[in-house]
Amino acid sequence: MLAELIFPWFRAQARDLPWRRPGTTPWGVLVSEFMLQQTPVARVEPVWQDWMGRWPVPSDLAAAPRADVLRAWGKLGYPRRAIRLHDAAAAIAEQHGDAVPSDVDALEALPGVGSYTARAVAAFGFGLRAPVVDTNVRRVVARAVHGQGDAGPARTRADLADVDALLPRDDAEAAVVSAGLMELGAVVCTARTPRCGSCPALDRCAWVAAGKPAYDGPRKPVQGFAGTDRQVRGKLMDVLRTAPGPVERIALDAVWSDAGQRDRCLHSLLVDGLAEQTDDGRFALPA
DNA sequence: TATTCGTGGCG
DNA sequence: TCGCCAAGAAT
Incomplete structure (x- = not known):
């Protein structure tokens, strides 16, 4: 079984990530998972350390002003995640003691x-058996099990079933294997240049056995960035984050020349709760 | 189901 | 240089 190869490999080779250290609470795991959504480990590490120092339990974060939360999130990207984490903390404090x-x-x-995040917290925060399916795991399964070069579009139910079939029955063992599958995809069975020479499952890999055929299925379209609303929103948020207090509209106008797109983006930030307008007409992070 | 939502590093 | 990629979720 794949699990029997991955288990000892992970125990020996796992990266020493701060949220994997003994004593990390489920809350710490939840925070790490929010930050790691679409964001590389290296960028998350310092922010997670700072975050956990400031808000060690959910009610601490829930009590913090939005502006503080958004500034602490910094440049991790997708700042709506910070809003949702803030809201999740409030729900945990109020509804789950x-x-x-x-x-x-x-x-x-x-x-x-x-x-993904729900199962990751169950597995890594509580040591439970929960099939954790992220982009790494889907790629590992596509190769090792199905002999395909890459995963292709998500098949949610089938992906869950695939991973479920790989996990040991025991909770603690399954949690380690889940972490191991992700780790394998992150450091060995990578998207671009897989390091098959370092793979513990080399001899059991259906893709290797098939001669590593190139992936021919549908590719997910690559997201552009330059000129998109995402870029403009990012620039606006950077101004609001950096400023010590409310800023004049003039300061926001300076970040993008296309007034129509700029106004649309500013409005969307207000709608998302990422910015607010003060009584005197200036703009700021939410209180 | 297909889009949208940031940011930055790397080959 | 620039396309690709990085522990997804919401709509």
């Missing part, structure tokens, strides 16, 4: 927590 729930359904009911 300030304790992160271990139940997957209860987790998935929290803002910003989807199928």
